[in-house]
Amino acid sequence: MKRLLAPLLFAACLPAWGQSAEIANADPKVEARLKAIAHELRCLVCQNQTIADSDAPLAVDLRQQTRKMIAEGKSDDEIRSYMVDRYGDFVLYKPPFNAATAVLWVGPPLLIVGGLAGLFVMLRRRRAATQEGAAPLDEKRRREIEALLAADSDPKS
Amino acid sequence: MKALKYIIPLAIFAALCVFLAIGLTKDPRKVPSPFIDKPAPAFAIAKLHEPEAKFSPADMKGKVWLLNVWASWCVSCRVEHPVLNDMNRRGLVPIVGLNYKDQRADATKWLKQHGDPYLFSVWDFDGKVGIDYGVYGAPETFVIDKQGIIRYKHIGPISPDDVQKIFLPLLAKLNA
Numbered sequence: 001m002k003r004l005l006a007p008l009l010f011a012a013c014l015p016a017w018g019q020s021a022e023i024a025n026a027d028p029k030v031e032a033r034l035k036a037i038a039h040e041l042r043c044l045v046c047q048n049q050t051i052a053d054s055d056a057p058l059a060v061d062l063r064q065q066t067r068k069m070i071a072e073g074k075s076d077d078e079i080r081s082y083m084v085d086r087y088g089d090f091v092l093y094k095p096p097f098n099a100a101t102a103v104l105w106v107g108p109p110l111l112i113v114g115g116l117a118g119l120f121v122m123l124r125r126r127r128a129a130t131q132e133g134a135a136p137l138d139e140k141r142r143r144e145i146e147a148l149l150a151a152d153s154d155p156k157s
Numbered sequence: 158m159k160a161l162k163y164i165i166p167l168a169i170f171a172a173l174c175v176f177l178a179i180g181l182t183k184d185p186r187k188v189p190s191p192f193i194d195k196p197a198p199a200f201a202i203a204k205l206h207e208p209e210a211k212f213s214p215a216d217m218k219g220k221v222w223l224l225n226v227w228a229s230w231c232v233s234c235r236v237e238h239p240v241l242n243d244m245n246r247r248g249l250v251p252i253v254g255l256n257y258k259d260q261r262a263d264a265t266k267w268l269k270q271h272g273d274p275y276l277f278s279v280w281d282f283d284g285k286v287g288i289d290y291g292v293y294g295a296p297e298t299f300v301i302d303k304q305g306i307i308r309y310k311h312i313g314p315i316s317p318d319d320v321q322k323i324f325l326p327l328l329a330k331l332n333a
Contacts, residue, residue: 058284058293085191086288087188087293
């Protein structure tokens with residue numbers, strides 16, 4: 001019974017899907033372009049897959065639509081904007097740079113530059129502090145240190 | 158000045174927490190629709206019950222109406238259906254059904270079983286109209302105003318609470 005449980009649970013997770021038919025284009029060039037575009041487009045049903053990877057009916061339909069548009073001689077940009085017009089920027093895996101996505105694009109480089117600058121300043125300060133703090137040894141201190149080190153390395157003590 | 162060293166990382170951490178906390182309250186399945194405040198895309202497809210009669214959104218000009226995407230295979234549509242039936246009984250707004258990627262026989266049988274709240278349904282058997290409306294998961298509901306502009310898109314089943322809090326105020330505003 002326990003061995004059956006995992007596949008049963010898995011089957012229960014499969015959503016009910018509408019029917020879709022996928023027919024590959026006879027021209028391998030069309031299929032190659034489809035593959036390239038489909039890898040840039042998000043499947044909105046299963047959000048972390050591209051429409052190239054997904055088997056959801058919507059992904060199949062969108063692949064079919066892309067095939068049709070390629071066959072009609074549409075450019076990649078025209079196909080991308082067709083998808084964005086309908087599903088929004090979210091459909092693109094590489095979102096465009098605009099007011100809403102500025103933080104997304106600029107944030108990480110800004111954090112890296114800021115972090116490196118902070119690190120640089122801190123290291124310079126630390127080095128300056130150690131150089132200033134280390135006064136040259138006078139003869140008396142040097143002897144004391146040598147005596148201590150000698151005592152330390154003496155195995156009998 | 159010394160305190161700044163501790164305050165800055167703390168402030169950055171706090172800002173990050175705020176962003177993440179806001180993120181937690183949002184439903185990732187609700188993708189903002191690019192259609193809001195844009196004209197409803199035109200189409201002309203056959204009605205579900207009258208295959209010879211075609212419907213196009215322009216036919217509803219001058220009325221505030223709902224376009225509700227449904228299918229007999231859609232489980233959440235069953236959850237939503239009593240709410241639509243109730244909206245129809247109360248005569249709140251004309252609802253046009255977009256029967257999405259369905260078999261005609263299955264769809265008509267389903268309506269007989271669960272009640273038909275629609276003015277009529279149109280039959281989008283291959284999902285082409287669905288793609289033009291950016292549909293990615295039924296049920297979805299579009300609120301379209303008198304000028305044929307989409308004013309709101311509801312993703313997922315409409316709950317009785319949504320009717321009170323979202324639909325009633327919006328319909329009153331659009332009908333004013």
